[in-house]
Amino acid sequence: MNSNETLLEKPTQAMMPVGRMHMPDRKFIEEQFPEPVMPACAINKVLKGQKAIVTGGSSGIGKGVATALGHAGADVLVNYTSRAEEAEKVAEELRRCGSRAITCKADVSKEDQVQAMFKRAIEEFGTVDILINNAGLQKDAPVDQMTLAQWQQVLDVNLTGQFLCAREAIREFKRRGVRKDVSCAAGKIICISSVHEVIPWAGHVNYAASKGGVMLMMKSIAQEVAPHRIRVNSVAPGAIRTPINMQAWDTPEAYKDLLKLIPYKRIGEPIEIGRAAVWLASDDSDYIHGATIFVDGGMTLYPGFETGG
Numbered sequence: 001m002n003s004n005e006t007l008l009e010k011p012t013q014a015m016m017p018v019g020r021m022h023m024p025d026r027k028f029i030e031e032q033f034p035e036p037v038m039p040a041c042a043i044n045k046v047l048k049g050q051k052a053i054v055t056g057g058s059s060g061i062g063k064g065v066a067t068a069l070g071h072a073g074a075d076v077l078v079n080y081t082s083r084a085e086e087a088e089k090v091a092e093e094l095r096r097c098g099s100r101a102i103t104c105k106a107d108v109s110k111e112d113q114v115q116a117m118f119k120r121a122i123e124e125f126g127t128v129d130i131l132i133n134n135a136g137l138q139k140d141a142p143v144d145q146m147t148l149a150q151w152q153q154v155l156d157v158n159l160t161g162q163f164l165c166a167r168e169a170i171r172e173f174k175r176r177g178v179r180k181d182v183s184c185a186a187g188k189i190i191c192i193s194s195v196h197e198v199i200p201w202a203g204h205v206n207y208a209a210s211k212g213g214v215m216l217m218m219k220s221i222a223q224e225v226a227p228h229r230i231r232v233n234s235v236a237p238g239a240i241r242t243p244i245n246m247q248a249w250d251t252p253e254a255y256k257d258l259l260k261l262i263p264y265k266r267i268g269e270p271i272e273i274g275r276a277a278v279w280l281a282s283d284d285s286d287y288i289h290g291a292t293i294f295v296d297g298g299m300t301l302y303p304g305f306e307t308g309g
């Protein structure tokens with residue numbers, strides 16, 4: 001164990017996925033596959049002294065990422081749009097671990113609110129080193145029944161929101177430059193994309209279009225800002241146990257169907273996206289740039305072909 005390494009991660013309340021913590025249809029899983037075992041991982045303070053913004057940080061993946069960043073030593077602004085008390089709970093967990101944490105209400109699709117959020121982070125923390133572009137939503141409908149409002153809202157939040165936040169982060173990273181005492185990069189942006197940046201998704205054309213957009217936005221920004229030593233990458237989750245997709249894991253039948261899409265035969269947990277984000281935000285991944293890391297239990301491996309097609 002090195003001096004930065006502390007304890008083994010034990011799930012705390014704030015790390016737990018929202019919703020019922022059951023493993024549906026255990027009999028089916030035990031009969032078919034080895035029982036899933038969640039890894040216990042050492043927590044290293046690899047982000048000590050760094051300042052982060054996590055959008056949509058009060059629930060699901062955002063909550064898992066904010067918690068992981070805090071445990072890794074970062075100070076965190078937890079952004080939310082509703083349910084301030086949930087954001088405050090995440091911030092309290094981070095303070096308990098010794099990080100500074102504040103909450104900030106802002107709609108990421110609104111330019112003035114995004115700018116106010118960055119201003120607040122810079123006033124409180126002095127600067128921003130890490131942006132986690134996580135806020136997102138779904139408004140599903142068959143394409144011929146999808147309203148313009150449904151299309152527009154998903155694009156506004158999932159794509160334009162990520163652009164607005166990335167733009168403010170880059171302005172701050174360029175203004176400030178490299179802080180050699182905390183990182184060899186001037187700043188890190190991590191876009192939470194989705195396996196649907198590459199997998200088409202019938203009935204969700206607005207969502208898939210937004211995530212496909214995130215992929216090329218991320219890569220184009222990465223190409224443009226690399227000389228400034230600003231690193232930009234994505235994490236593309238598969239099926240993670242959060243409120244956004246509760247209907248896919250909340251009943252034994254749904255869970256059984258879901259496993260058909262996951263070669264590793266278990267759903268992912270928000271903290272697993274958190275661990276990937278910590279690594280991408282740390283100097284351990286300093287030469288990773290413009291990449292999408294799929295954290296999906298193999299969902300992008302065309303599981304329909306696992307028996308030979």
Ligand code: NAD
Binds near residue numbers: 057060080236239
């Ligand atoms: P979630 O619903 O728990 O979290 C989404 C968060 O975004 C919520 O906290 C919500 O309040 C916030 N948000 C929504 N609109 C916002 C806005 N205008 N401004 C600021 N915040 C806003 O769901 P989640 O699964 O944790 O989703 C987080 C991200 O992960 C999303 O971008 C989603 O597309 C992506 N993702 C999730 C999964 C999964 O399986 N759960 C898979 C792939 C990608």
